[in-house]
Amino acid sequence: MSAFPTKLSGVACCLAAMVATGCASSPEPIIGPAVITPRADLGQQEFAAIAANTYALRPSDQISVNVFREPELSIENVRLGVDGTVSLPMLGAIPAAGITTAQLEQDISRRLLAAGLRTPMVAVNIANYASHLVTVEGAVTEPGVFAFQPGARLSSAVAMAKGPTEIAKEEQVAVFRESPEGVLVAKFDYRQVRQGTMLDPILQPGDRVVMGTDGLSVFYKNALQALPAFGTFGLVLVR
Incomplete structure (x- = not known):
């Protein structure tokens, strides 16, 4: 008997396991006060944790x-x-x-x-608040430009885009923001944001959020989809 089915089932198991890791459940939240301190090493100094008490009108409002x-x-x-x-x-x-x-x-x-x-x-x-628009792109389910209310956070922007995809690299979320000095870029770990162990910053009009993509996961997902759908998974299930 050919060894091909056994090798194929082994590859399928390996690929399936790798793809499944992208579907893991969200991390457990840490009970207690959420982190509100920005991390300078990730460029978060100009990103606020607390919404302003007053609102200054903006063009387009x-x-x-x-x-x-x-x-x-x-x-x-x-x-x-x-x-x-x-x-x-x-x-x-x-x-x-x-x-x-x-x-x-x-x-x-x-x-x-x-x-x-x-x-x-x-x-x-x-x-x-027509000035309040945020662009969300990268490895999110529905990228686009979204309107938001003052006080909304990074997690709100990701939620409006229907969350990360299976191939998202959640620890690599970049937020681009216009400033008088030019464009600022800060990095956030969305997994830690959901846990409350990293700052969930207040959005500003014009922010651009980019969810990172795991290129390795893309490769394995495409490879898995290329395998014979019934024969491969049948071999995986019976072994």
């Missing part, structure tokens, strides 16, 4: 401005331009990016008062 008892001066869902200004009735374009909604309310009230409106009462609300 959409706001609604309500002037009490002045419907002709009120406006719904107006977008901040790329220059950070917003156009309002009677006032024209005024700067809005980089300040809070409370500060913008005060500025609009002051401008309306100077324009002749008595005791203006202004309310500004954020209709859409």
Whole structure:
């Protein structure tokens, strides 16, 4: 009898075991406070663990401005331009990016008062955090560009992309971030993030998350798929 089936079944077992390691269950979380200290050796210094208490408006955000008892001066869902200004009735374009909604309310009230409106009462609300987009790519199930709410974390970005694939190298997650000094790159171990033993950073608009890929796993997965589906696994099961 040929030794080929035995060798083939051995290869299949080996390949199946290697592929299966990519499907292992997630690590157990460590009970207690999660790590919030960034690691300088991984470039995490500029990545925050705690969300800010206030929010400064950004270009592309959409706001609604309500002037009490002045419907002709009120406006719904107006977008901040790329220059950070917003156009309002009677006032024209005024700067809005980089300040809070409370500060913008005060500025609009002051401008309306100077324009002749008595005791203006202004309310500004954020209709859409449209500036908050994150790109997730690499070894994730559904890569793409996703909208997120302020305070969302790296783990949220991975979840929006439906999680890592079987061939993901979870210990090699890179986050690219624009800064005044240029593009910053930090490395994170997604397994440790899920355990709570590594910082799960707050996302910033424009972040790019790249889940690493295990090229060796890709090779073995392709090799396993190339084997005869029924004969090979039949030999594996009966041995």
